[in-house]
Amino acid sequence: MNRMLALAGRTGKELLRDPVTLVFGVGLPLFLLVLMSVIQNNVPVEIFAIGQLAPGMAAFSLSFVSMFAAILLAKDKSTSFLLRVFASPALPREYILGYALPMLPIGAAQCAVCFLTAFCFGLAPSWNILLAMLVLLPTAALYIAFGLLFGVLLTDKQAAPINSILVNVAALLGGTWFDLTLVGGTFKKICTLLPFVHATESARAALAGNYAAILPHLAWVSGWAALLLVAAVLLFKKKMREN
Amino acid sequence: MNAIETTGLTKRFRGRTAVDDLNLTIAQGEFFALLGQNGAGKTTTIRMLTCLLAPSAGDALLMGESIARNAEAAKAHSNLSPQETAIAQNLTVRENLMLIARLYGANKADAAGQAEAAMREFGLSARARDRAKTLSGGMQRRLSIAMALITKPNVLFLDEPTLGLDVRARRELWKTISALKGKVTVVLTTHYLEEAEALADRIGIMHEGRLQALGTAAELCAKANATNFEDAFLALTESEAETEAAL
Ligand SMILES: Nc1ncnc2c1ncn2[C@@H]1O[C@H](COP(=O)(O)OP(=O)(O)OP(=O)(O)O)[C@@H](O)[C@H]1O
Ligand SMILES: [Mg+2]
Numbered sequence: 001m002n003r004m005l006a007l008a009g010r011t012g013k014e015l016l017r018d019p020v021t022l023v024f025g026v027g028l029p030l031f032l033l034v035l036m037s038v039i040q041n042n043v044p045v046e047i048f049a050i051g052q053l054a055p056g057m058a059a060f061s062l063s064f065v066s067m068f069a070a071i072l073l074a075k076d077k078s079t080s081f082l083l084r085v086f087a088s089p090a091l092p093r094e095y096i097l098g099y100a101l102p103m104l105p106i107g108a109a110q111c112a113v114c115f116l117t118a119f120c121f122g123l124a125p126s127w128n129i130l131l132a133m134l135v136l137l138p139t140a141a142l143y144i145a146f147g148l149l150f151g152v153l154l155t156d157k158q159a160a161p162i163n164s165i166l167v168n169v170a171a172l173l174g175g176t177w178f179d180l181t182l183v184g185g186t187f188k189k190i191c192t193l194l195p196f197v198h199a200t201e202s203a204r205a206a207l208a209g210n211y212a213a214i215l216p217h218l219a220w221v222s223g224w225a226a227l228l229l230v231a232a233v234l235l236f237k238k239k240m241r242e243n
Numbered sequence: 244m245n246a247i248e249t250t251g252l253t254k255r256f257r258g259r260t261a262v263d264d265l266n267l268t269i270a271q272g273e274f275f276a277l278l279g280q281n282g283a284g285k286t287t288t289i290r291m292l293t294c295l296l297a298p299s300a301g302d303a304l305l306m307g308e309s310i311a312r313n314a315e316a317a318k319a320h321s322n323l324s325p326q327e328t329a330i331a332q333n334l335t336v337r338e339n340l341m342l343i344a345r346l347y348g349a350n351k352a353d354a355a356g357q358a359e360a361a362m363r364e365f366g367l368s369a370r371a372r373d374r375a376k377t378l379s380g381g382m383q384r385r386l387s388i389a390m391a392l393i394t395k396p397n398v399l400f401l402d403e404p405t406l407g408l409d410v411r412a413r414r415e416l417w418k419t420i421s422a423l424k425g426k427v428t429v430v431l432t433t434h435y436l437e438e439a440e441a442l443a444d445r446i447g448i449m450h451e452g453r454l455q456a457l458g459t460a461a462e463l464c465a466k467a468n469a470t471n472f473e474d475a476f477l478a479l480t481e482s483e484a485e486t487e488a489a490l
Contacts, residue, residue, distance in 0.1 A: 006345035017333045080329035088346040241297040
């Protein structure tokens with residue numbers, strides 16, 4: 001426990017002291033939120049109504065969590081810092097949680113900033129906002145898992161570019177930018193198999209108070225998150241014996 | 244009980260044998276130097292002994308604990324300074340030291356005390372609150388070594404600790420390391436032969452993954468029929484092709 005807390009504290013410090021990524025992770029979604037809302041005020045489109053846009057943007061902003069985790073982990077590999085952790089008596093669950101847990105408050109802060117900004121564009125304060133943030137927990141876990149996976153597999157130089165592909169895929173296939181039913185066909189089928197649109201929809205349903213609709217989306221995201229987490233943990237453990 | 248006992252320790256990487264059937268016993272408190280040219284297998288040996296790399300065959304006991312079967316217990320007895328400088332760049336000097344102390348089980352208060360002592364010992368106190376990435380290369384190296392020593396391991400692995408240090412810093416590190424003699428079991432690799440000659444109780448010379456020769460500096464000189472240790476080292480690591488050509 002002490003070892004896990006020591007590592008988690010270090011992860012948190014490392015992230016907060018490297019504000020470039022953090023500013024980017026909060027700044028970009030925020031910028032898009034403001035931009036789309038301003039456009040919306042002039043040319044109303046249903047998908048960009050604040051009740052749709054804000055939860056979509058909160059879900060999207062979480063994709064940056066994977067970027068933070070992957071970059072930190074890949075860097076720790078390249079600087080051999082990870083060797084030290086592996087050589088210490090710390091257990092796999094301790095160091096994996098040491099990397100993963102600090103991402104949760106950061107993700108929560110990202111979502112909070114999205115919703116707070118949305119108040120300025122007419123989002124009505126309600127308890128459903130807290131529910132939406134809670135519902136986004138499996139989405140956060142999903143992106144943490146992506147981050148650990150990429151961090152273990154990729155080098156220092158690959159981590160950022162590959163992760164920006166993930167961020168873009170999450171944005172495009174998440175259903176925040178365009179209504180996926182308009183495209184239809186195979187594209188939509190792929191999108192519904194992937195977790196990204198379900199992350200968006202789960203938060204939208206929660207915010208709208210459409211409680212019955214939450215669960216199927218939540219289950220889909222949770223399934224993906226669990227799958228990826230298991231893969232990340234297994235690869236992490238394998239990596240530990242193969243330096 | 245011996246500090247280290249390896250039996251048939253072997254590591255193969257896709258066809259290439261990096262460490263080949265290593266049988267080696269190192270007593271507690273012994274200062275052991277592992278020498279060999281680039282690619283001889285020194286780092287691979289250390290990585291196996293620190294449980295960072297699973298052996299392809301064989302096993303080793305570290306303070307009686309098997310690295311293959313009881314890695315966790317073995318790890319608690321040792322610490323290492325990797326060949327590359329391994330520090331957390333965005334943490335301060337003090338935070339780096341405290342983190343390692345806590346990873347080996349110290350609570351926060353103890354870790355703080357140990358960090359102070361380590362900084363004093365390594366001349367890092369003035370930089371305690373500076374981020375590690377702002378230190379010079381040599382200072383970072385010192386921090387990396389201090390991070391290995393702070394946990395007071397029974398067995399200390401130093402993989403080329405003086406790499407990149409200036410002459411004075413290297414001398415000072417020698418002093419620090421030689422003060423450990425008899426108290427801590429040290430396994431040191433280096434390309435500075437005089438370092439091994441001056442510090443080590445016994446020297447093992449690896450060549451192409453095999454332990455080519457083992458003994459005190461004087462014994463190795465005698466074995467190779469050489470007047471100085473450098474000649475002995477060169478003779479003992481001559482590849483077979485060269486030896487054949489010379490005959
Ligand atoms: N992860 C790996 N995959 C494949 N081959 C490896 C790996 N690590 C080491 N090797 C190979 O094993 C051999 C021994 O390498 P090692 O790093 O142990 O040598 P060394 O004695 O420490 O050399 P140096 O003095 O240059 O540090 C080399 O041929 C190296 O290429
Ligand atoms: Mg080496």
